[in-house]
Amino acid sequence: MNLEEKYRIDNSNVDLEQLSxxxxxxxxxxxxxxxxxxxSRNLGKFQDVMYAHNRYSVLICIQGMDTAGKDSLIREVFKSFNARGVVVQSFKKPTSYELEHDYLWRHYVTLPERGKFTVFNRSHYENVLISRVHSQVVLNEMIPGIQKAEDITDEFWEKRYEEINNFEKHIANNGVIVLKFFLHLSKKEQKKRILRRLEKEKHNWKFEPSDIKEREYWDDYQKYYQEAISKTSTPECPWYVIPADDKAYCRFAFAKILEEVFSKYDDIKLPKLAPEIKKDLDVYIEKLKNEE
Structure with a gap:
C-alpha cells in the first residue's frame, strides 16, 4: 500500500471529520x-547521499493539536540521522525581536542548508491557526491598517494563505523539498493523553493549564486546520493528514511517506570523482600504504 498517495491531500475541500x-x-x-x-536508518542514508549531492534540502512541517505526538515522532523517526544532518526548530510565542519583522521572517532564517533536513515542530502555519483563534497575536504584529480585531477580515486571511503558498513555492523552486504533516488526533484521545500527564507524576512536567483552556477552542482549531490544509496543499508542497490516535502507527506512516517521496528523486546520487582524480586512485592508495 502506498501511504504517500493514501494520506496526501489532493483537493481543495478537505473535511477532517471524514478522515479517520x-x-x-x-x-x-x-x-x-x-x-x-x-x-529511520534508510532515511539517514538518504540524507547522507543528499548531503554529498548538494542540490536539495528538506523542510518538514509538523502540525497537530496538543498531545498529538509531535515530539516523540521526531525523536523516533530521526534517531538514526547524523546529528549534523537534521535540525529541529520549535516555534513558540514570537519574541519582541521577532515581532519587529514580518511573520514569515523567523521561519525563513531557519530554512535548511543544502543537503540537510530541517523539521518545524509547529511552523509558519501557526500564523493562520492560533492567530485566527486568538486575534491578539495578529494585533501584536503591528501591521499597518490593523488596529483592532474587526480589521482582520476574511480578505486578510486569504492574502496570508497566498503569501504562504508563494513562500513555499519560492523555496521549492530553489531546491527545498517541502512536506507538511497534520497529525490527526481525536478529541477523545487528547483527553486521555492530558489525563495521563496529570495522573502520572513522571509526565506532570508536560502539563500546562493552557492545555485545558485550548481544548475549549477545539472546534475552531479543527475548522481552521481544515481551511489551511485546503488552501495550501499544492503539488509542489503537499499536506499529508495522518491518523494520530495510535502513536506507533503514526510514526510508521510518517516515516514510510518520507521514504516513498524520496524514492522519486532518482537524480539524488553520490557525485562521481573527476576523471583526473579517479585515474590516479591507485597511486594515492599505494602512496599511503607505503608511508613510513
Missing part, C-alpha cells in the same frame, strides 16, 4: 518499532 484518526491497519507495538527503526 484511527488507522485501518493493525500493527503490534513491536512490529511498528522495528519498521520505524528500519525506515
Amino acid at each position: 484518526t484511527i488507522p485501518d491497519l493493525n500493527f503490534s507495538l513491536t512490529k511498528a518499532f522495528r519498521k520505524v527503526d528500519k525506515l
